[in-house]
Amino acid sequence: MHIPDGFLSTPVWTTMDVISAPAIAVVARRAQRETQDHRIPLLGVMGAFVFAAQMVNFPVGLGTSGHLLGGALLAIILGPSAAVLVMTAILALQALIFQDGGVLALGANVFNMALAGVAAGYLPYRLWAERSRSGAIFAAGALSVITSACLALAQLLISGVPMRGSILWASLALFLVSGIIEGAITVAAVGAIGRLNPGWVAGPEPSMSRTAAAVGVAAIVVVVIGTLVASTAPDGIQRLTTQALDSASWSERAFRGVAGLALIAAVCYLGGKLMSRRRSA
């Protein structure tokens, strides 16, 4: 889901741009360090490959079809930092040349699909690939799409695009279905690539501890569930934002924001601890 310009309110798109730009700079430096010379053209060609692979229709159900979105596939094959870079390049080209997503909203789209989407595609794979490979790949594809879509929905809601409860439920159901389809397609595509040359899907050396991966997966799950829960009460969100804007003083609002962030961080930390303990048990 590419957000065009004109949908996000000014605070939302500026915040997302301010978050995404330095994040991409860091990721680009990391990718430059990790990528050997001969793989530089490969990154670009993989971007073009994802564009082209989106044209291949996978039949789903009766007469309908879905196509690969590719975030999780790139993460599995190229590793996270290269995949983020390739997705960012694709999003930039889509925004400028193909009228798919906005230029000011690029920060939001990069955050949803390149940063969060690739993270949500890589972490489950890294965490569960040894236990059940196709299960991990399915989770990677599904989580990557659902996370991106939920984040985009949340940004639109915060920007004040009005959505009624029934429409929200319908779009959440749609996200779930597209997540399942992406998961199935990713499993099929990685399988087909692996049959041609198992070396291609072995992936680069993991550069992340299992605990970090577990914490990441927990954070993603919390974000997705949080969006789902918040979305069931959109009027609540609206009331909260208008109330906060009307009544609360600046310091009070800032305090609420920090408290919310601290709560999220604490939940992520505890969730991650719990998951890694269960793994080692």
Next chain:
Amino acid sequence: MYHLVIDRWSRGSSPLHQRDPRAKLAALLVFLVAVSTTPPRAQLAFAGYAILLALAALRARLPIPGLAGRAALVLPFSATFALLTWWSGDSLRALALAEKSFLSGMVALLFVATTPLTAWTAALESWRAPRMLILVIQFVYRYLFVIAEQAQRMRWASVCRRGSRKRRWFDSSVAAGLVGVLFARSWERADGIYNAMLARGFRGRFVPVTPAPFRQSDAAFLAVCLAGCLGIRLLL
């Protein structure tokens, strides 16, 4: 790149094409920010932006209907949300939503239709965008249509041989095979590209493009755009 009309347009020689890409990129951002921060009740301002864009398109000697038609690609998405907004009883805001997304799409198109990709990536690079990202953007753009065309041919071939009928609820064997082979060919192509780069004297380092000097005419262009956008935003 003969597939893309925009790519052909971007090689024009109008006064707008000759402006420094940095000036055009800055003007693009100014315009986008002005449109984004315009309140829905200022309907006159949206008309002003549209006139500004039309003037720029005339100056660039580009067909306005062609540009508008391509920018209208955003409309299905924004129309959906505009309808939702309208349904919840805010018709002015619904209109503004559609107008904003259309104008933003139009100005982005005008930018890429007057600035070749190498020029705007050079501008981004002079603004300290990561080297690696710029390289990946250039490679993706260069091979986009090559590989998309290959995918198209492979799809036709598979439809010719097997037909487009399917048997089960989710039958991915043909499509997955297509993706797999496409991946293999892309991978081989990347190897070939690297070999060709080596053959042309690549020594593991890309030489940055030195941008042309920023001239007075570029500064004047930027000033006019700034004045136009700010004038419309603040006065109308």
